[in-house]
Amino acid sequence: MENASNAYAPGDDSPTASGGSYAAPKPSQDPDAGRRAFRQALIDARVLYPSAVDGIYGRSGLFENIAEGLNAAISKLGADQHAEVMRFPPAMPRKDFEASEYLKSFPQLAGTVHCFCGGDREHHRLLARLEQGEDWADQQRPTDVVLAPAACYPVYPVVAARGPMPGEGMVVDVLTYCFRHEPSIDPARMQMFRQREYVRLGTAEQIVAFRQTWIERGRQLAGMLELPHEVDLANDPFFGRGGKIVADSQRELKLKFELLVPINDGAPPTACMSFNYHMDHFAHAWPLRTADGAPAHTGCVGFGIERLTLALLRHHGFELAKWPRRVRDALGGL
Numbered sequence: 001m002e003n004a005s006n007a008y009a010p011g012d013d014s015p016t017a018s019g020g021s022y023a024a025p026k027p028s029q030d031p032d033a034g035r036r037a038f039r040q041a042l043i044d045a046r047v048l049y050p051s052a053v054d055g056i057y058g059r060s061g062l063f064e065n066i067a068e069g070l071n072a073a074i075s076k077l078g079a080d081q082h083a084e085v086m087r088f089p090p091a092m093p094r095k096d097f098e099a100s101e102y103l104k105s106f107p108q109l110a111g112t113v114h115c116f117c118g119g120d121r122e123h124h125r126l127l128a129r130l131e132q133g134e135d136w137a138d139q140q141r142p143t144d145v146v147l148a149p150a151a152c153y154p155v156y157p158v159v160a161a162r163g164p165m166p167g168e169g170m171v172v173d174v175l176t177y178c179f180r181h182e183p184s185i186d187p188a189r190m191q192m193f194r195q196r197e198y199v200r201l202g203t204a205e206q207i208v209a210f211r212q213t214w215i216e217r218g219r220q221l222a223g224m225l226e227l228p229h230e231v232d233l234a235n236d237p238f239f240g241r242g243g244k245i246v247a248d249s250q251r252e253l254k255l256k257f258e259l260l261v262p263i264n265d266g267a268p269p270t271a272c273m274s275f276n277y278h279m280d281h282f283a284h285a286w287p288l289r290t291a292d293g294a295p296a297h298t299g300c301v302g303f304g305i306e307r308l309t310l311a312l313l314r315h316h317g318f319e320l321a322k323w324p325r326r327v328r329d330a331l332g333g334l
């Protein structure tokens, strides 16, 4: 752990504590105790608004101000990338989603959009079932739309449709809400959350160099934000029996690194940024080509906006006025 200070608890009179309204629970064997306590503190302070579903929250003005500050800081850090800015809605065409092979790896996380497509008779049945408290959702039909599982997915078909890329490849800047069906009491594991990403498309060498640059910059950002952190090799939660083999191979090939920050007391640190090398996976789904016509390689750096915001609240407290001046300056003078 780098820069490992434990500066979160108001009432904690350590010199690094910078105020706020969250008193961390006593160390416990149960990691969920820390998760529940932090979630409750966020709800009690009206930083997050709870809903009937775990992982779906409203955000307060404070939360959004911090999130905007983070996005501004990330833009500043990436200004030299001359990235093409693309903003997509939190949904994408089902046919592109199918092409991405997401369902092969993460069927458990996917969210599809279904709609009512019937006539009057079906409508009556729907209302009758609702009235009787019966399940009605099985009558809904899939649309051509799925929820975006990651901010970079909509980029690849757009770039592929343009034909071969220029010799220097491309960098794209994306930001969107993503959906992953992973209900949890952990406030840092939401079902809808924002990912800000820089996506690199080009040759293998270009992607590997890009990822190295961004691992350094990720550390730099966490340092500026005075968050304790470490960077570690990681793997995605591939589904099923075969998933372990894929995850092991992802680790062996060192395709994914994460920057982790302790957020929940007594629980392992939380991945707040990821640095991914997809090799030429997406060039098999779409005709992504480098200047010389070879299948393009891709990679991305993903910033979890909600998790970084929560990490800041956890370590600096719920009162911006009490945050270290340098952290507020790094967030554009909050």
Ligand code: AMP
Pocket: 150, 180, 182, 188, 189, 190, 191, 193, 194, 195, 258, 271, 272, 273, 274, 302, 303, 304, 305, 306, 307, 308
């Ligand atoms: P991934 O594509 O899984 O590497 O995710 C990129 C980043 O998005 C992670 O490093 C997290 O910061 C964030 N993230 C992933 N899943 C969630 C989630 N369920 N809730 C909040 N943030 C998430």
Ligand code: ZN
Pocket: 150, 151, 152, 153, 197, 276, 299, 300, 301, 302
């Ligand atoms: Zn990505």
